[in-house]
Amino acid sequence: KRDDKFAQLTQEHVDFFKTLLGSESAVIDGTSQDLTEEMIPFNEDWMHKYRGQSKLVVKPASTEEVSKILKYCNDNMLAVVPQGGNTGLVGGSIPVFDEVIINMSRMNQIHSFDDVSGSLVLDAGVVLEAADQYVAERGYIFPLDLGAKGSCHVGGNVATNAGGLRLLRYGSLHGSVLGMEAVLPDGTIMNDLCTLRKNNTGYDLKQLFIGAEGTLGIITKLCIQCPQRSPAVNVAFLGLESYEKAQLAFREAKSQLSEILSAFELMDGLSQDLVHRVRQGKKPLDDEHPFYCLIETSGSNGEHDYEKLEKFLEDVMSNEIVSDGVVAQDATQVKSLWSWREGVPECVGHWGGVYKYDVSIPLSDMYRIVPDTEKRMREAGLLGDTDEFPVLGVIGYGHMGDANIHLNVAVRRYDKAVEKELEPWVYQWIQERQGSISAEHGLGLAKKNYIKYSRNEVFMGMMKQIKQLYDPNGIMNPYKYV
Ligand code: FAD
Ligand code: 2HG
Ligand code: ZN
Numbered sequence: 001k002r003d004d005k006f007a008q009l010t011q012e013h014v015d016f017f018k019t020l021l022g023s024e025s026a027v028i029d030g031t032s033q034d035l036t037e038e039m040i041p042f043n044e045d046w047m048h049k050y051r052g053q054s055k056l057v058v059k060p061a062s063t064e065e066v067s068k069i070l071k072y073c074n075d076n077m078l079a080v081v082p083q084g085g086n087t088g089l090v091g092g093s094i095p096v097f098d099e100v101i102i103n104m105s106r107m108n109q110i111h112s113f114d115d116v117s118g119s120l121v122l123d124a125g126v127v128l129e130a131a132d133q134y135v136a137e138r139g140y141i142f143p144l145d146l147g148a149k150g151s152c153h154v155g156g157n158v159a160t161n162a163g164g165l166r167l168l169r170y171g172s173l174h175g176s177v178l179g180m181e182a183v184l185p186d187g188t189i190m191n192d193l194c195t196l197r198k199n200n201t202g203y204d205l206k207q208l209f210i211g212a213e214g215t216l217g218i219i220t221k222l223c224i225q226c227p228q229r230s231p232a233v234n235v236a237f238l239g240l241e242s243y244e245k246a247q248l249a250f251r252e253a254k255s256q257l258s259e260i261l262s263a264f265e266l267m268d269g270l271s272q273d274l275v276h277r278v279r280q281g282k283k284p285l286d287d288e289h290p291f292y293c294l295i296e297t298s299g300s301n302g303e304h305d306y307e308k309l310e311k312f313l314e315d316v317m318s319n320e321i322v323s324d325g326v327v328a329q330d331a332t333q334v335k336s337l338w339s340w341r342e343g344v345p346e347c348v349g350h351w352g353g354v355y356k357y358d359v360s361i362p363l364s365d366m367y368r369i370v371p372d373t374e375k376r377m378r379e380a381g382l383l384g385d386t387d388e389f390p391v392l393g394v395i396g397y398g399h400m401g402d403a404n405i406h407l408n409v410a411v412r413r414y415d416k417a418v419e420k421e422l423e424p425w426v427y428q429w430i431q432e433r434q435g436s437i438s439a440e441h442g443l444g445l446a447k448k449n450y451i452k453y454s455r456n457e458v459f460m461g462m463m464k465q466i467k468q469l470y471d472p473n474g475i476m477n478p479y480k481y482v
Helices: 011-021 033-043 063-075 128-136 154-160 243-260 269-279 302-318 331-342 344-348 363-379 416-422 425-432 448-453 457-470
Strands: 027-029 056-058 080-083 100-103 110-113 119-123 177-183 189-192 218-225 232-240 261-268 291-299 324-327 353-360 391-399 404-411
Touching: 011 027, 011 056, 011 063, 027 033, 033 100, 063 080, 063 100, 063 177, 063 218, 080 154, 110 128, 119 128, 128 154, 154 218, 232 243, 232 302, 232 331, 243 261, 243 291, 243 302, 243 363, 261 269, 261 331, 261 363, 269 291, 269 344, 269 391, 291 302, 291 331, 302 324, 331 344, 344 391, 344 404, 353 416, 353 425, 363 391, 363 404, 363 416, 363 425, 404 416, 416 425, 425 448, 448 457
Parallel strands: 056 100, 080 100
Antiparallel strands: 027 056, 110 119, 119 218, 177 189, 177 218, 232 291, 232 324, 261 291, 261 391, 353 404, 391 404
């Protein structure tokens, strides 16, 4: 239910924003009939699962504009949703009712780069791929990479504390974000745009905004520690007969590839079959396997790394840990092998929709959630090969190196009966195994009712206190998890 404490948008409000932001393209005024269509992409998420009813998008171009917008909204009790590239998978960037959308796409400047230390200062609205390209030209790499890189913003990445494909190597954004500028709901600008690696002067307040999903304020600028880009990247793609063998392969990869290992990803057979059904093309391996792993190495000596990877592959094949495998021969093949992994989220949605669960589970139990879910769907009569069944398949894939699996239930249409069978059952399953119900995508709207499966009362109470302290009117991204 819409909270009556929030004001309804009036023409006077709209006029204020138009005057403040000046430029025509900086305000999309959905209250005027001819712009209702234009509002749709901002009101709907990437999966077409969540839809809001906002009538206004504002696009600030500077921190001062963000500050003035928030102060005005706070004074006038207008609820807001910060929005980056709108690629989030939990409905966090979508208004629930008529919240004002603060879209960050015009704040897209790169400010400075120190090519000795690797510290990069940039606006929150810079697209991740653009940031990576910029540092690539200077011999560095952005410490985060993910399938949505062409659209997501670095601010959105930090707001969700995204993990991605190389967390195993470069660690979490809690370590890579050196500095931050953010605006609180009352317009206060918190400037902690530190470019230093070390800074232990009291509370590290910026950490609160990393993963806060826009519930405390708007991130406007960031300083990111970028590591040296490895000149040599190699990729191997393996077929395995069981999840137990995938664990052995991971153990062996860490031991043999140690410091050059930069990604270890798991895909089950059905996930790869779905990618093949959508994209066609030649599969990386001739035969089908119940599991696949993608291993990437990044190092400074291509030949040496390639030899290490080949030797690893020989060993795991002769020990019968791995049934079959291939090592990419050139950069094109590296890209093509990665596309079988990165393509899963897009392809799995091809038939109508997906119920997504992004979870961390201790490795020994991690994959078991997939067959258990499949069994539950079958027993409920919801999964089958023909159109009468809403569910067409249950798949698991993800960042095995981080004990993070993506359980995806592919459906022909969104169906309440499926959702009822899955939730809260999935969350209970995870709780019983000391897992986390939200590994890297956040809570957003999708998981707002289920936090208790991963967090206790004391912890939730402390989160509410922080929210109350910085956002006493509750205007920042309401109806979501806090
Ligand atoms: P949005 O979706 O716009 O927003 C996400 C949340 O952050 C919302 O709550 C929003 O209110 C808030 N927000 C956005 N910008 C700001 C800001 N400047 N200040 C404060 N709050 C803000 N995630 C992973 O962790 N790992 C993956 O491997 C991964 N792969 C993906 C692959 C695909 C194909 C897709 C579609 C998504 C994937 N994601 C992955 C999900 C991931 O959360 C997002 O892609 C990304 O981090 C969100 O960035 P965004 O700019 O699109 O944010
Ligand atoms: C990935 O690892 C993303 O590909 C998306 O985190 C996962 O769509 C998903 O469930
Ligand atoms: Zn992921």
